[in-house]
Amino acid sequence: MDISSIVIAIFILIVDIVVITIDLKHKLIIVGKNKYRIIMPITVIIFIIITALSKEFKIQDIIVLIEILPLAFVGNKCGITEKGLLTNSYIIKWGKIESYSLKEQEDKYILCYKTNVGTKKLCFKNEDKDAVKKYLLGIKELRYSRK
CATH class of the missing domain: 2.30.29 (PH-domain like)
Structure with a gap:
């Protein structure tokens, strides 16, 4: 695993932690409708499919995919x-x-x-x-x- 992959993995992990912390910290009193709530899950799923179909699939790709999954479903509140x-x-x-x-x-x-x-x-x-x-x-x- 090279340095750029490690930096990307750390950055995505930090973003995951920040987004999850914000969502847990701020409880919704009245829930609103988010008209763009479907965009992030679709983007992450397309990214996962493209990465899985690529011929140069490596272990660092799996790590990034695991870290990016929470971003698809958290942060849409x-x-x-x-x-x-x-x-x-x-x-x-x-x-x-x-x-x-x-x-x-x-x-x-x-x-x-x-x-x-x-x-x-x-x-x-x-x-x-x-x-x-x-x-x-x-x-x-x-x-x-x-x-």
Whole structure:
């Protein structure tokens, strides 16, 4: 196993640990819908298939494949936590949200929020509409809300 393979394996292991820690640390109060949740598992499965079909399959490839599997299924959570909004293993704390708005669209309830990075959307089930409204109104760190 050469140095570049060892560095890649260590990097992937660190990313696995960070993502799993974030997901375990931030429990979801209200679960949201992640419209891109299928992209990461498909990408990892395609990578595994291509690597397995290659003619130069080595032991370091097996190690990388084992380490990359958790990335396919962890980190796809999104929703509301106690500390902020969780989207794809990234927490946006309540103080960082400049404004937010809530709207209904067909079978979704959408929370649009603006941070210093830009505007993002988080989707919820229509049944969770009242719970989302009630929880967001109880957050004191939210500076501005429009309805």
